[in-house]
Amino acid sequence: xxxxxxxxxxxxxxxxxxxxxxxxxxxxxxxxxxxxxxxxxxxxxxxxxxxxxxxxxxxxxxxxxxxxxxxxxxxxxxxxxxxxxxxxxxxxxxxxxxxxxxxxxxxxxxxxxxxxxxxxxxxxxxxxxxxxxxxxxxxxxxxxxxxxxxxxxxxx
Numbered sequence: 001x002x003x004x005x006x007x008x009x010x011x012x013x014x015x016x017x018x019x020x021x022x023x024x025x026x027x028x029x030x031x032x033x034x035x036x037x038x039x040x041x042x043x044x045x046x047x048x049x050x051x052x053x054x055x056x057x058x059x060x061x062x063x064x065x066x067x068x069x070x071x072x073x074x075x076x077x078x079x080x081x082x083x084x085x086x087x088x089x090x091x092x093x094x095x096x097x098x099x100x101x102x103x104x105x106x107x108x109x110x111x112x113x114x115x116x117x118x119x120x121x122x123x124x125x126x127x128x129x130x131x132x133x134x135x136x137x138x139x140x141x142x143x144x145x146x147x148x149x150x151x152x153x154x155x156x
Contacts, residue, residue, distance in 0.1 A: 004106045012091050016138050017056070017063040019088040021076045025053050025068040032064070034059045045119040052076060054119045065090070065119070075112075088127065090136035096124055101139060103128055114139070 001065040022028035025044070032038035038057040051074035052067045054129060069076040079087050093099045096114055111134070112127035122137040 011093050011102070012093060012137075013094060013140060014092050016090040017065045018086060019065045019067055019078045019090065019136065020085050021087055022066050022068050022085070023080060025055055025066060028066045028068075029055050029057060032059065032066070036063070046070065047118040049115050050074070050117070054121075057062050087135045088134040090125075090138050092138045092140040094140045096126060096137055096139045100126055100128070 020028075029040050033040055036059055038059040041056040041058070043055075046052075047054060048070075050067075051069060051071040053070050054068075055066050057064050057066065067076055069080070095110040100110055102116070108128050108130045110126060111129050112125075114124040116122045117138075118123045120138060121141075123141065125139070126137050128135045128137065
């Protein structure tokens with residue numbers, strides 16, 4: 001077995017959510033509540049940069065992002081035409097630009113460069129793809145990162 005090491009240390013952080021493409025947001029939310037017993041988060045987001053409407057539900061401790069395309073140019077149109085629902089996993093990263101560069105060096109394709117996301121209070125997101133696996137990277141909240149740094153300093 002080969003001893004594989006990353007060229008740079010990975011910074012992939014905490015799991016945040018899975019993304020599910022849907023054709024009708026209201027029906028999907030109702031379905032997750034009725035059939036699976038999910039709890040819906042109250043706010044709906046419309047993201048003009050991504051051309052999607054978004055609602056989140058929580059199910060068995062997991063956050064699920066339900067996304068409906070809002071325009072013909074939405075990346076979700078092609079995903080839904082291929083019959084794909086669950087299409088990405090999202091992890092937070094402290095330094096988004098640095099992590100994207102590390103992934104590029106390791107051969108991961110960046111399919112969407114960083115852009116602010118309405119559903120995450122303007123924090124930037126980027127999408128990557130490697131061998132059919134789509135990973136969304138979400139810029140960690142600055143307050144969370146600062147809090148973790150100060151906690152680490154208090155562990156001595």
